Amino acid sequence: MATIDSAASTGRRRTGIALVTAGTLLWSLAGFFVRLLDLDVWTVFGWRAFFGALGLLAIVAWRNGGRVDRGLAGLGPVGLLAIPVSAISMFGYIGALTFTDVANVMTIYATIPFVAAGIAFLWLGERPTRRVVVASAISFAGIAAMAASALGPSDIRGNALAFAMTVGFSFLMVLSRRHPHLQMAAINLGAAAICFVIALPLMPAVWPTPVQFLILAVFGLATNALAYVLFLTGGRHIPSGEAGLIALLDVVLGPLWVFLAFGEVPTGAALFAGVVVLGATGWYLSGLASKPPADR
Template sequence: MRGLVLVFAATILWSSVGFFVRLLDLDVWTVLGWRSFFGAIGLFLIMLWQYGRGSGRAIAGLSRAGLVAIPVAALSMFAYVASLTLTDVANVMTIYATVPFVAAGIAFLWLGERPSRRVVIASALSFCGIALMAVTALGGSDMRGNALAFVMTLGFSFMLVLARREPGLPMAPVNLAGALICFFAALPLMPAAWPTPGQFLILAVFGLSTNALAYILFLTGGRHIPSGEASLITLLDVVLGPLWVFLAFGEVPSPMALVATATVLAATTWYILGLRFDRPGLAETEACRS
């Protein structure tokens, strides 16, 4: 029961990203930069908890795989926030839900893993839904947002496969370094006017909760429940993310977005129900998300 509660809490926090972006109503560089800054603080505290005085060695001792993962993590963080400023939250979350299938494609191309029939069928159904949503995009902003959402999905999928290939890869240092890259890249592009104290408080809660707290909640809870259950719970993100912005801001997904969401959720649920992964591995790889 404790594991279920912790994973569900992590999912609630991850699903709030779109809500925070809408609430702040700031430019993408300000949101990205300060979310990354406060997220990096939280991740550093987690590293101190995990490694103690060896935190510096954990960063300095990253393998070649870790060094490859850092810029991918940074790009994924940027694409996540930027996509939410350009298109509906429902569109972004629906595209993100295809991570298992994109990861299966990367694993096939990179590691030579042959996808199962279940993966192929679920992938085909999911991408039919995504294609329908893409061709009915209302304008250039939606198309750019959808494209960035796919970049984010591609980045997270790559990190999942990399973490499976390198099971000893520590994700906290990777996410910390990625967050710092985002902060320093966004800093010179921020407007001269700083956020208000109230906005800074929201940015701090945003970064600490969705970057750091959700990470440790999922990592802890995912070790106490089967991987399939953890994956199914995190699927709630696809429903809850659009729900929060609908309740708070009246953002209503387009009909095609709803069709795509239902299609992807059905395909992903059917796929996950047939999975038999080792429990610790999923917890580590899902924690790639920031």
């Protein structure tokens, strides 16, 4: 019996790793899609949100026995507060990828564990460990070095949007831990719908071509819906520290795809900051992975 249970546990862990890795791979393609689409930020932002909302609508329906209204009705005041935060994060993500290098965006995004720890301290009173404080200080020193070299208005704007996105995602992470009953798929569905409504009147009069619409559809469904399901489903079967380490692939692969496809070479400052942040984050998460489940 113990052998059967051990084999089942190993199988669940392998499945979890595979699903989390697949979700991370899909997320890492966001910069590639933005570069592939020769469109303005509002068009990309709006239609990605539209197709993402369609995918999230199907997910909410599936999780609630075909009753989308049941998923939305269960949000409550906290869920309604989370929707605009999620919408701001969605815009920050696409805006940042449009205005600055993908490497810059991914480096700032990698500080999520530390930003979330800061929000949890201010909001929930959770005292950060010494490991978090040290890793945070190292990471933000790397980010500061990169920001100091970003003298162009576009880079400054992109870095600011990337940080707004990071703060928003971190807030949602803390919120989901504070209120584990919340259906994050329903929250993201509401956010995507709001994003599309806001972006629609700001789009140019010229519509995307059929090929561009197809790319936008794949972009929205893959990075705004399917990646979410794969990552969260797989994350149920492996430790959070292990999932966090796998998620770091996004930070490495995102710039790699745009380099291979479009020759976008990260600046020296971005490479330095990326190494610093990835090193600090990996050191922090490896400490989590080495602890027993009860201590995480």
